[in-house]
Each structure stands twice: as C-alpha cells, then as structure tokens.
Amino acid sequence: MLKMVEKAKEKKIHIQRSTLQKMGEDVEFFEGVESWFDRINSYAREIGIRVEHYIVSSGLKEIIEGTTIAKQFKKIYACEFLYDYTGMIQWPKFAVNYTTKTQFLFRINKGVLTVDTRSERELNAYKEDRERRIPFSNMIYVGDGLTDVPCMKLVKVNGG
Known part of the structure; x- marks a missing residue:
C-alpha cells in the first residue's frame, strides 16, 4: 500500500477513493456469485435462520466497495488508505493481515463491529460464550489464501 502511495506521487497520478x-466496478465474478446471496438468504428465511455476510480481506476496501456484491455485506473489513482534504491517497490507514483477520472474527462474534479506540475495551472484555452475538459455532468461514488459515482454525476449533 505504501508503495502504491509512493509510486502514485512519484508519477503524479492522482488516486482517490472513487478511483479505487x-x-x-470492473471485477468480474464467476457465474453464480452475484445471485448466491439472494439464494442463500432466501433459503435461510425458509428454514427460520438469520444470515449475515461479512468480508474479512487483506485486499483493498475501496475496491471491494466498488463491486456489485459490496451491498450484500453487513461489514467489510479490509485494508484502507488515508485521504487528504482533496480526497487523494496519502498513506496506508489500515493494513489487514492474518492476525488482524482473527480480531475481526472476534468483533463479529461479540457484536463489536466498529473499529475505533472506543470499541477496544468492549472487544477485549471477557464475555461468556452464551452472551456473544454470533457464536463461532454458527460461523462459516470461506478463505482463499494463507492469511485465512488462522481464521479457519479459530472457527473450526470452536465448532464452526
């Protein structure tokens, strides 16, 4: 991300959130991906359960936000840039790696979805499993890379 900022400044390329x-918008999905959400949500309603979808990614949040499926997610956790007052990227604001991905699963688990300093105390406070908003046993984690392995293990060892 820092290299992107440096190269953009070096080449005088103006990258804004809207650029990313x-x-x-140009991301092409495999057949069935875009309709999957409506199909799974409909099935869940039929059997009387509530489904929420989240993205926990080491990719760029701004690009994910531009996809046709972004509106399907309750929350998107991904790498972000810091922008100046003109809207140009200035610096990496937030980087997501294999360790921070597990933090986001705990946020979802405990229902502490905002990422700010005010939520840290609530996130780190002990909470009985039965009091947690979404138990790990009710999670399905789909990953595609090595940074997903710790999350897959976290969910699996907790019954998901």
Missing part, C-alpha cells in the same frame, strides 16, 4: 472504487 471504480476499479471494483
């Missing part, structure tokens, strides 16, 4: 979101 526009890239997301």
Whole structure:
C-alpha cells in the first residue's frame, strides 16, 4: 500500500477513493456469485435462520466497495488508505493481515463491529460464550489464501 502511495506521487497520478472504487466496478465474478446471496438468504428465511455476510480481506476496501456484491455485506473489513482534504491517497490507514483477520472474527462474534479506540475495551472484555452475538459455532468461514488459515482454525476449533 505504501508503495502504491509512493509510486502514485512519484508519477503524479492522482488516486482517490472513487478511483479505487471504480476499479471494483470492473471485477468480474464467476457465474453464480452475484445471485448466491439472494439464494442463500432466501433459503435461510425458509428454514427460520438469520444470515449475515461479512468480508474479512487483506485486499483493498475501496475496491471491494466498488463491486456489485459490496451491498450484500453487513461489514467489510479490509485494508484502507488515508485521504487528504482533496480526497487523494496519502498513506496506508489500515493494513489487514492474518492476525488482524482473527480480531475481526472476534468483533463479529461479540457484536463489536466498529473499529475505533472506543470499541477496544468492549472487544477485549471477557464475555461468556452464551452472551456473544454470533457464536463461532454458527460461523462459516470461506478463505482463499494463507492469511485465512488462522481464521479457519479459530472457527473450526470452536465448532464452526
């Protein structure tokens, strides 16, 4: 991310949030991905359960936000840039790696979805499993890389 900022400044390329979101508009999904959400949500309603979808990614949040499926997610946790007052990228604001991905699963688990300093105490406070908003045993984690392995293990060892 820092290299992107440096190269953009070096080459005098103006990258804004909208530039990255526009890239997301061009993402092509495999057949069935875009309709999957409606199908799984409909099935869940039929059997009387509530389904929520989240993205926990080491990719760029701004690009993900530009995709046709972004509206399907309750929350998108991914790498973000810091922008200046003109809207140009300035610096990596937030990087997501294999360790921070597990933090986001605990946020979902405990229902502490905001990422700010005010939520840290609530996130780190002990909470009985039965009091947690979404138990790990009710989670399905789908990953595609090595940074997903700790999350897959976390969910699996807790019954998901």
